[in-house]
Amino acid sequence: MGGPHTTDPLKVYIIQAKLDQDTIIELHNLLERDKYYYNGSAKFTLCNDINESDVVVTAIKMRKRLERHIDWEIAKQKAIVTPQWLRDSAQAGKAISFQDYAALSEINNSNIIHDSPENQSRASQFLSRPSFQLFNPSSLEEEPTNERVKANWRLRYACKRASPLVCKNQPLLVELGVLYRARELEGLEVNALGYERAIAVIKSYPNLIAHENFETDIVHLPFLGEKMLFKIREYLTTGRIQESETTRASQRFQSLSAFSSVYGVGPATARKLYDDGLRTIDDMKRYYDVQEDTEVPQLGANSVTNDLIRKDQIPNLSTKVGLALYEDLETPIPRSEVEQIHDLVMQEARYLMPECISTVVGGYRRGKPYCNDVDIVIGCPNIQSGGNQVKALGEKLIKRLYDRGVLCLSGFHAQDSVRGAHLNLLEKAMTIFALPKNAVHQRVHRRLDLIFAAPETYWTAIIGWTGSKMFERDLRLWAKVEMGMKFDSSGLTRRYDSKLFMPSSERHVFEILGLDWIDPTMRNADV
Numbered sequence: 001m002g003g004p005h006t007t008d009p010l011k012v013y014i015i016q017a018k019l020d021q022d023t024i025i026e027l028h029n030l031l032e033r034d035k036y037y038y039n040g041s042a043k044f045t046l047c048n049d050i051n052e053s054d055v056v057v058t059a060i061k062m063r064k065r066l067e068r069h070i071d072w073e074i075a076k077q078k079a080i081v082t083p084q085w086l087r088d089s090a091q092a093g094k095a096i097s098f099q100d101y102a103a104l105s106e107i108n109n110s111n112i113i114h115d116s117p118e119n120q121s122r123a124s125q126f127l128s129r130p131s132f133q134l135f136n137p138s139s140l141e142e143e144p145t146n147e148r149v150k151a152n153w154r155l156r157y158a159c160k161r162a163s164p165l166v167c168k169n170q171p172l173l174v175e176l177g178v179l180y181r182a183r184e185l186e187g188l189e190v191n192a193l194g195y196e197r198a199i200a201v202i203k204s205y206p207n208l209i210a211h212e213n214f215e216t217d218i219v220h221l222p223f224l225g226e227k228m229l230f231k232i233r234e235y236l237t238t239g240r241i242q243e244s245e246t247t248r249a250s251q252r253f254q255s256l257s258a259f260s261s262v263y264g265v266g267p268a269t270a271r272k273l274y275d276d277g278l279r280t281i282d283d284m285k286r287y288y289d290v291q292e293d294t295e296v297p298q299l300g301a302n303s304v305t306n307d308l309i310r311k312d313q314i315p316n317l318s319t320k321v322g323l324a325l326y327e328d329l330e331t332p333i334p335r336s337e338v339e340q341i342h343d344l345v346m347q348e349a350r351y352l353m354p355e356c357i358s359t360v361v362g363g364y365r366r367g368k369p370y371c372n373d374v375d376i377v378i379g380c381p382n383i384q385s386g387g388n389q390v391k392a393l394g395e396k397l398i399k400r401l402y403d404r405g406v407l408c409l410s411g412f413h414a415q416d417s418v419r420g421a422h423l424n425l426l427e428k429a430m431t432i433f434a435l436p437k438n439a440v441h442q443r444v445h446r447r448l449d450l451i452f453a454a455p456e457t458y459w460t461a462i463i464g465w466t467g468s469k470m471f472e473r474d475l476r477l478w479a480k481v482e483m484g485m486k487f488d489s490s491g492l493t494r495r496y497d498s499k500l501f502m503p504s505s506e507r508h509v510f511e512i513l514g515l516d517w518i519d520p521t522m523r524n525a526d527v
Contacts, residue, residue, distance in 0.1 A: 009045040010095050012086065013053035015069050017511045018060055019083070024514055027057060027083055030090045043094055044086075048499050055079045055095075057086050058103050066104060069508060080107045145522045152516075153204040156222045158197075158474040159515060161204035162522040165367045168208045172235050173199050175244040177527035179231075182247045185256040185267045197223040200470040200525035211236060255279050261330065263322030263447075281326055290323045321409060325432065328445035332370035340435055341374050341448060348400045349378055353393060356380045361451075361465040367521040373447035374433070375465050379458035391427045394452040398429055407433050408445075425457040426490040457491045459503045464489025470525040479513055487513065 014027050031046040047053040050070050056078050060066050066075060085101035150162040167173070180195035201221050202209070209218055209232065219229060231241050247253050252274060258281055259270035278284055285291075322329065342360050349356045359365070362375035378397075383389045401407035409432040433448035435441075453461040464472060464487075479487035485501075486493045492501040492512060503509045510517050 009043060010055050011047035011053045012044050012055045012057060013047045013050045015050070015056060015058040015060060015066075015511070016514055017058070017065070017069070021514055023059075023083060027086055030086055044089070048494065048501050050504075051502075053078060055081060055085075055098070056103075057081055057083055059083060060103060063104060063106050068505060069511075070504075076107055080104055143517065143519065145519045146516060149516045149518060150206065150522075153201075153206060154221065157478050158200045158204075158470045158525040159478050159518070160474075161200075161525070162518055163200065163203045163468070163471070163525040164522060165524045167203050167205070169202055169205065172209065172232065173202060173527045175235060175241045176202075176228075176231070178244040178248050178253075179241070180527075181257065182253055185253070185260060185270065187267055187271070194223070194225070194228070196470055196526070198228045199527055200474075203525055203527075209236065251279065259284060262319060262326060263329070264319035265322075281323070285323050285326075288320045288323055290320055321432070325445045329432075329447055331444060332372065333374060333446055334370055335364060335368075337435065337446075338364050338371055338374050341433060341446065342376055344406060344435065345376060345397075345401065345433075345448075345450070346378075348404060349393075349397050352396050352400065353380045353382065355382055359462050361462060362467060365466050365520045366468065366524050373449060375449045375451065377451045377453055377458065377461045377465055379453045379455060379461075381455055383454050390425065390452050390454050394427045394429050394450065397450070397452075398431065401431075401433070406436065407431050407448075425454040426461060427452040451489070456500060456502050457489070459506050459509050460487065460492050461489045462506050463509055466520050466523060468524050468526045471523045474525075475513070475515075478515070483513055485513065 012031060014024065016024050019027075028046065031044050050056060051074060056070065056075070058066065058069075058080060059082065060069075063072065066072075066080070070078075079098040080103045081098055081101040082103050085096070085098065088101075089096050145162045149160075152161050155161055176195060176199050180192055180199060183192040183195060201223050205217070205221070207213060207217070214233070214236070218224065218232065224232070231243070235241050255274050255278070256267065256270045259265050259273050259278070260267055262281070262284065265273075273284065273287070276287075278287055338360060342358065346356065346358050349358070356378055357380070358376055358378045360374070360376055362373070363371045364374070378393075380393065383393065398407065429450045429452070431448045431450060432445050434443045434445050437443045451461055451465055463475070476487050479485040479492070480495070484495050486495055487509075492503065492509060493499060494501070501512055503512060507517055
């Protein structure tokens with residue numbers, strides 16, 4: 001039993017941890033090349049689900065590290081081999097004995113049986129989807145970012161650089177941020193992106209920018225063109241950027257900034273309102289017929305009906321509602337209140353499904369002391385991806401929170417139709433929430449986004465909703481350009497056949513993408 005004896009192709013999974021990029025590409029090429037076909041049938045096939053594989057190729061030598069990727073009881077039923085096994089098998093034109101290529105001494109590959117399709121599929125019957133053990137919140141990898149990654153500030157992709165919440169050049173970034181925001185509000189998307197990328201690069205630079213390191217370091221950083229370098233020089237010389245000061249003081253910038261902060265109002269609508277003569281939030285309230293004495297939506301199913309809500313139905317979010325609640329929604333949310341909201345939501349979620357787990361994401365997870373809204377990813381290992389179980393859980397929880405009197409408005413976000421077969425894996429509900437009044441604080445309405453994820457997409461949702469915006473943009477770009485994959489909150493797929501990967505942890509997503517781990521507090525690639 002020292003090697004495989006089957007006419008069916010062996011399913012080979014490659015653990016990318018501890019492999020460099022050249023080796024990963026080499027091994028994938030070995031599995032794809034025509035020379036491994038014999039009489040019309042493949043000897044090997046690349047498998048993207050470790051639990052369905054027959055052979056696991058890895059450079060990992062320690063059991064504890066391997067268990068990050070596969071349950072130990074399942075690992076013992078597979079051939080766990082070094083990359084050299086695949087190279088030698090490829091050269092031989094057949095799958096050779098596993099015994100001399102054991103990656104871990106604890107696993108005896110000579111006991112692995114592959115002499116029939118029944119035996120070959122035995123192990124793949126287990127953990128075809130992430131198990132409760134792998135789908136545990138303890139799998140959140142909060143290990144600090146490696147110092148080597150912190151030295152990657154010269155690299156082009158934000159998802160390969162460490163970006164702290166506050167950097168040594170924060171005052172400069174605040175000035176550049178005004179110019180970025182101005183271009184975004186004016187619909188100048190290409191120019192805005194240029195500023196956004198420059199800000200992200202500077203955010204990861206570990207030293208204070210000064211005349212002494214300007215020529216040696218700064219001029220060589222990616223995405224800093226002559227115009228951007230001119231503004232940085234201006235700041236070094238004068239301590240300010242004149243265009244930023246002029247922009248910040250302008251009526252148009254102030255108005256567009258205020259308008260676009262209202263729920264449902266983007267830059268295009270903000271510009272139209274300005275062109276129509278509106279200048280302030282009070283002007284908007286009159287425009288949308290939100291009077292000073294207009295009642296805000298009351299919380300709970302038995303609330304008083306007014307012009308903003310409809311009887312016997314959880315009201316939908318709208319621009320009019322956003323204006324009525326403007327002062328509340330613009331008040332920053334301290335971390336302590338975020339945690340209280342999370343605890344109350346999960347208390348109700350676990351009443352519906354005791355196995356539910358969750359993670360607070362967004363700016364909170366990146367370390368911000370105050371947040372603009374609260375984002376919570378909720379998952380359950382018993383949810384099936386087919387049908388509408390994910391959305392059903394969301395709808396039940398929304399109704400329960402509404403009846404409890406802590407949620408007053410909600411709306412499910414339309415899904416991305418491009419996802420096709422994976423559309424039922426993720427649902428997002430945008431809501432307005434308020435903690436019950438007590439002796440410590442009054443009730444304040446808060447924006448609360450609830451993201452409901454099937455096990456297959458829980459970890460990609462965690463990463464996608466943690467942010468920051470530029471980190472996520474470059475993560476998607478890296479997946480597409482460098483790895484031939486598609487990444488977003490709703491899943492990680494291979495582009496050429498839409499095969500859905502099923503990562504078992506947040507770190508596993510990074511490893512599938514061939515990226516070094518960056519902890520959430522170092523993903524702040526924005527101002």
